[in-house]
Amino acid sequence: MDDRVVEFVRGLRAAGVRVSLAESVDALHAVQLLGIEDKNLFRESLRATLIKEADDFAAFNELFPLYFGSGGPPLQSAMDDLSPDEQQMLKAALEALSGRMQALMDWLTSGEGPSKEELERLAQQAGVNWVDDPRQAHWVTRRMLQQMGFAHLEEQMQQLMQKLQEMGMSRDAMQKLLGIIEANREALQEQAAQQVGLQIAQQRANRPDELHGSDLMHKPFQALSESEIDLLRKEVQRLVTQLRSRAALRRKRGSKGKFDAKGTVRASQRYGGVPMDLRFKKKKLKPSLVLICDMSRSMYHVTEFVLNLVYELQDQVSKTRSFAFYSDMQEVSHILAFKRGAEAAEAVFEAFYAGHPGHYATDLGHSLNSFFDNWLSAVSSRTTVVILGDGRNNYNSPRIDLMKQLQRRAKRLVWFNPEHPQQWGTGDSDMLEYVPVCDAVYMVRNLAQLSTAVDQLMAGG
Numbered sequence: 001m002d003d004r005v006v007e008f009v010r011g012l013r014a015a016g017v018r019v020s021l022a023e024s025v026d027a028l029h030a031v032q033l034l035g036i037e038d039k040n041l042f043r044e045s046l047r048a049t050l051i052k053e054a055d056d057f058a059a060f061n062e063l064f065p066l067y068f069g070s071g072g073p074p075l076q077s078a079m080d081d082l083s084p085d086e087q088q089m090l091k092a093a094l095e096a097l098s099g100r101m102q103a104l105m106d107w108l109t110s111g112e113g114p115s116k117e118e119l120e121r122l123a124q125q126a127g128v129n130w131v132d133d134p135r136q137a138h139w140v141t142r143r144m145l146q147q148m149g150f151a152h153l154e155e156q157m158q159q160l161m162q163k164l165q166e167m168g169m170s171r172d173a174m175q176k177l178l179g180i181i182e183a184n185r186e187a188l189q190e191q192a193a194q195q196v197g198l199q200i201a202q203q204r205a206n207r208p209d210e211l212h213g214s215d216l217m218h219k220p221f222q223a224l225s226e227s228e229i230d231l232l233r234k235e236v237q238r239l240v241t242q243l244r245s246r247a248a249l250r251r252k253r254g255s256k257g258k259f260d261a262k263g264t265v266r267a268s269q270r271y272g273g274v275p276m277d278l279r280f281k282k283k284k285l286k287p288s289l290v291l292i293c294d295m296s297r298s299m300y301h302v303t304e305f306v307l308n309l310v311y312e313l314q315d316q317v318s319k320t321r322s323f324a325f326y327s328d329m330q331e332v333s334h335i336l337a338f339k340r341g342a343e344a345a346e347a348v349f350e351a352f353y354a355g356h357p358g359h360y361a362t363d364l365g366h367s368l369n370s371f372f373d374n375w376l377s378a379v380s381s382r383t384t385v386v387i388l389g390d391g392r393n394n395y396n397s398p399r400i401d402l403m404k405q406l407q408r409r410a411k412r413l414v415w416f417n418p419e420h421p422q423q424w425g426t427g428d429s430d431m432l433e434y435v436p437v438c439d440a441v442y443m444v445r446n447l448a449q450l451s452t453a454v455d456q457l458m459a460g461g
Helices: 002-014 021-034 039-050 054-068 084-095 099-110 116-125 134-148 150-167 171-206 226-253 261-267 297-312 341-354 364-374 400-409 431-437 447-459
Strands: 288-294 319-325 329-331 383-388 412-417 440-443
Touching (some): 002 021, 039 054, 084 150, 134 171, 288 297, 297 383
Parallel strands (some): 288 319, 288 383
Antiparallel strands (some): 319 329
């Protein structure tokens, strides 16, 4: 329980509540003295020790059930109220459903809902990793429920009832079954919402705080004025110093490497099999990067900050090649190489116009085809490919086939997207088709999100 209290304190701090170390210790002492059996007493002891301002009650009330709740109400078993014959009817009717709907209906009738691990996986598939604002939890929850099959639940329930009626189940038994399914549906929706809320809170608490210093860093790129852009350009140098320190620390921790059992056995043959010479596999933490950047005018400032950050961190990267696309692909590595400070900003400006030769529609699909024809050798099994773009192709072919080949050829395929996930798949966006092909997708709407994404990129995450 102490670990969960510490996590809760981190969650409060990430939500803007000021909690000192002494207050955290007071909270742990209160829990030791008062225990956790009485839920109300436990809650009040934490609130009394951790909350000082009335304005912070809302954050406490929002986070407490996420960290210390039961995970949502339990589901009921429909089998308990059915006779053995009716149970067999229900099992047979459920087996006739399609795979995904069969899993959902099984959860809603058996009383055994998805495990915590399954809920975590479903939330990740719904995009919880792309969200760091609790206000967006409802969108992820809705998407999660749709993926579970809730959008077709009414139709499936009607088919199930019709099938049971044909099998001879009594009207009273079907009414009881419907009541339990409805109660379980509400309980499962609440479980999903709590899981999403908890994962968002934990992600927000686990962000590297030192990379998120000013409020300006959280302002969307598209909403920034030119004066604010200039301020953030200066902030990049501070970020680079912090990111470089974090990368160096990771390399130091990984310098010894993991124990290599096979290598040790081979090296010990000269000692009669006695493991006198221990061998370790050293982890290569410096990534080799290929950047593929959308040079649409709406992407200009996002692209500028990505390229600035990555090229300022060249000492943390084994090799980088950069490509810019609009209507077609151009390599811009030579423009950006060895530039720092003001020179880097000018180089990005030059790269922008090299990749944006005229007023044509964005066409990533055609650009990928050019990349395969001319520069595919830049990607190997040790390369991390980073695509920076909003996934909008002006209704041209997205060439998912080429994207899949690129993902298989590279070590990892990562996408940085400045659009909110709610916009994906709308209009000319092909992002929902690209997402399953990628190893990781990061929303980079502001400099805080972008710095975290670059930090994860350098860490190989």
